[in-house]
Amino acid sequence: MFSRKSNIYLLLFILLISVFILLLAKNDFFSEKEPEINRVELSSEKLDEIISQAVLSRATGYMDGEFVTEGHIILGKEEKGNNVKVYTVASLGVYGFENGIFTTVSGSGSIPTVMEFETDTQGEWELKEYKEPMDGGGYGDSIKKMFPKKIYEEIFSGNQDYYEKLKAQQKEQAQVYLDSIGREAEIQPGHVEKTLSNINVEASNKLFAELTKYDEFLNNCPYWIGTREKIEEGQRFIYETKQEKTIEGKDMIIYSKTNEKGEVIEKREYLIEGSEPVLVE
Secondary structure, eight states: OOOHHHHHHHHHHHHHHHHHHHHHHHHHHHSOOOOOOOOOOOOHHHHHHHHHHHHHGGGTTSOOOSEEEEEEEEEEEEEETTEEEEEEEEEEEEEEEETTEEEEEEEOOOEEEEEEEEEOTTSOEEEEEEEOOOSGGGHHHHHHHHSOHHHHHHHHHOOSOHHHHHHHHHHHHHHHHHHHHTOOOOEEOSOOOOOOOOSOHHHHHIIIIIGGGSOHHHHHSOSSSEEEEEEETTEEEEEEEEEEEOTTSOEEEEEEEEETTOOEEEEEEEEEETTEEEEOO
């Protein structure tokens, strides 16, 4: 038989245990649970894909072209949980038609770049950081801060021809694009040789610098003697700049815009009178 005092202690103990259990249950019910992250295995193919997307996303700010390509070389990576940091050399190339050649009209060289990706709650990879080195005098020091020693030593060694490898990747993508639009053309990464007009220097400056600032048509026409193609509202147009001579032997610069059928959309002719380009009405 328990004494009355013992019974009181027992009831208090049971009461305390009950309160403790209720508090635990309440805390578990109202506490915010961390969202579960569906971690997915990052295959080499998927890694290449998300790096490509990250490089292509940097195209803003480069001169407009018809098709954007990229190249990248993976120098190393660090994976931790749902995060991966990738050490690369990357390049962007914007392609367009100049003189009938599919070439890079703008882009970047081979840039040492660090990218960091993270999976979201759905297991999709998101770009968290895209870091390039500083320009000018801070270039070398910033690379040393961005990359592990083994990798930045490889970058500085000059033993790898990154540029040629990156351009080869871009050229391959450009060929796929040409195949998709059913066009055969020479693909030339880099500079296409151009012939400039041979007219009075002052007249040339007025035509190819001053007038083009405020005239969209002239701005779209090449600054060289030749052609440039542009896609406008889904249609292809060919802008051309020609130099001819009149019967009297005077120089004339002719600008034109035609569609793929060869129909003239707009045309202007400038007669060169000494240092003045005169529009022929």
